[in-house]
Amino acid sequence: MVTDFPTIARLHAAYAAGATPEEIVAGVYGRLAVVDDPGIFITLVPEAEAKAAAAALGPYDPDTKPLWGVPFAVKDNIDVAGLPTTAACPAFEHTAEETAFAVQRLLDAGAILIGKTNLDQFAMGLVGVRSPYPPPRNAFDPAIVPGGSSSGSAVCVAQGVVPFALGTDTAGSGRVPAGLNNVVGLKPSLGTLSSHGVVPACQTLDTISVFAGTVADAEAVYRVMSVFNPADPWSRDPSASRRPSAVPPGLRVGVPDAAGRQFGGDALSEAAFDAALEDLQGQLATAPTPVDMAPFFAVASLLYTGPWIAERYQAIRAIVEQRPEVLHPTTRQIVQGASAYSAADAFAGLYQLKDLARQTEALWNAVDVLAVPTYPRPRSVADLAADPIGPNSELGTYTNFVNLLDLCAIAVPSRFRADGFPAGLTLIAPRGRDGLLSALAARLQAAADIPIGHSQTPVPAPGAAPERATDDEIELVVVG
């Protein structure tokens, strides 16, 4: 367990007090050696190169470069020029010629790239272990799956190696591993982060996501990246989503009704969810409203049992049709199912979705935010070995419907289960309400009063000014 989690504010306080970015980078690699998880990175930037990038930053300047000297990692389905992109499929490996639009915004803001992280192959999975590379270990319990598909990025942040990392999110890949590793997972409104340079999964549903130790850090990173990209047909005006928000006094929150509470019979997860709802209630003037989750669950079931699987097929069509043997067996099995669907079926699926979406609109007239468990219950690596599909589907119970319905969401740490394993709450709202979700999530993370990730560092109060660093603290941040 890392003693002190390196939030952006703490790193900047250290820089302001005289630490150098080369020292911070050295701390990152030192921390990585201590964590000793060979599954996190598929490609690690050599320490000397990261230090060279740090040295090239020039004088400390957090005003024009809000991420000055902040180390980060990106999921290996996002391009960085000069580095291989594998999407966890060695046969797919190629050196990227261009850096993804969003990653370039981070580099321009002074962030320092450490490496490319492991994932469920082609981002197809919510378990994090459908990869030919060694699977990353869950930061809290190696018997439990790390969650996916952005497993390496979530674990890398939870272990305090970097303050933030990028994932992607189509069905929950940016939220499930956040919940399973006690970090924040910000899944923004679709199109507000450009997908240019991201290996597609379902192009109509994909987004980059952010893992961070705190809501404030996730939000800061999101703001740097959320720039309209006219060259990306999926890019949309991000201005509404970027707008900061407060939690309005009369905020109306919905929670799953009795039938919508799905924990697979796990009493510890159920109790942890109720504890999270108590913290939530403490932030609200009125009690949450029980919500019928049936239309949401019906939407969720479209994602893997409906024609959307054909988007994944189309994304890697050449591989599926010409050399399917290079795919992970589970990935192959899933994606080959797409050939059962005709174009007419695809449109029929779009009609079903449209119909269900209309059904959910009534809900959004009654509540502003929906609060759900991030995942129903922890599932073990052994569970997965016995059944590669079932536990994966279960993990997506509260995530699969979000992108299909064009909603935004944030997974936020909440009180641990009684066995000490992280639970996690997810807040969901209609597109464009990202700022509201972050404001509420920041309050909840503080109220939960648990450390950041797998560290001993408490969450700063929302809006608290970063403390002035003492020499001791600089030392702690620098050595990780």
Next chain:
Amino acid sequence: MVTDFPTIARLHAAYAAGATPEEIVAGVYGRLAVVDDPGIFITLVPEAEAKAAAAALGPYDPDTKPLWGVPFAVKDNIDVAGLPTTAACPAFEHTAEETAFAVQRLLDAGAILIGKTNLDQFAMGLVGVRSPYPPPRNAFDPAIVPGGSSSGSAVCVAQGVVPFALGTDTAGSGRVPAGLNNVVGLKPSLGTLSSHGVVPACQTLDTISVFAGTVADAEAVYRVMSVFNPADPWSRDPSASRRPSAVPPGLRVGVPDAAGRQFGGDALSEAAFDAALEDLQGQLATAPTPVDMAPFFAVASLLYTGPWIAERYQAIRAIVEQRPEVLHPTTRQIVQGASAYSAADAFAGLYQLKDLARQTEALWNAVDVLAVPTYPRPRSVADLAADPIGPNSELGTYTNFVNLLDLCAIAVPSRFRADGFPAGLTLIAPRGRDGLLSALAARLQAAADIPIGHSQTPVPAPGAAPERATDDEIELVVVG
């Protein structure tokens, strides 16, 4: 040729001066007998029933019932309770149990239904003669196709039988027949008229459309119908589209550049388009901007050569799969092509469309309205007999891309070709700008200084108060 075209204003002036709706209805059936075109209606309401509906209206009350006593027709792919819906396929015939949402708004506003009109079978075609029923005759020249798919509705208005009629528009079915018969064809922003009760063609692209003698009448009918329908998943908030607009002094209009001028070598159509542009120029402070039509034409080609044909397949799947022999041979040939497309192809088509849509966005930063010919050149019934596909595709040159790009449009009469056949201009704008299009179209129709439809009635000046009817005029309206 009808002497006096029955605009809504003229009918209301007649009512105000003492005419009865039974008299007006008698005039409609009298006029229909004179026109003597058995192809217009698939189902005609018996005259006695229409008169009974007229008698049931109560006292003349145009304030609470803006369409009080106004006769109209609807395309026979739109349901009216108690009447058969055929979509021009006798094997599909069934008695509708419910009246389409939009039609009910018209009835509630006092309009009187006369019948259900002929169309290209399942609204699949732009020629108006792909029907097992006798094809409607073009109001100006029976050797030329009436245009479709809403052939019966367009001809019915052009012949002065009714002031307005409903069509539908997926690829241009509400505009091409308007152009070929010298009437207004209003194709609103998608979702602003509920499709509840309409036989689907391509659900993602379908809309009800309005044919009328004047822009003012089309707009009045549109406003009555454009009510949000929460039970229809495709219904969208119509408030922006319903907002009346003036033509702003600095309006920027785009026109096809040299390569985008497609008339199939027909010099008369080209000259008529240039005459229409002169009238347009007279309404503008600045000259129109030549626009590269290539991305629009690329979108248009997706509609029939891409996976969208699978929407038409899905709409009549049971028939296509179980008894294809009941379909019109051309309809069958087209729709069976859908089986070549997989779900992956469908999504690939959506991606192509997204990419092309982004390319067209730059245009909409440079111009407010695009002005194009409604159709390239008239095609004959004989042309169609020789080649059922080619001339149909050509007729959609300037219409096919509009709904795929979520644009609104209005086809407006313009100066006739030198041979006396109608030409027609179509104005196009991004969704929600319906009011602007109507404002400009009204000015253009008045500037063209041609009679309404196939009548001798001049177009009233835009915004002119309806004249007070003289006894002579009442007589004319009543006898048609």
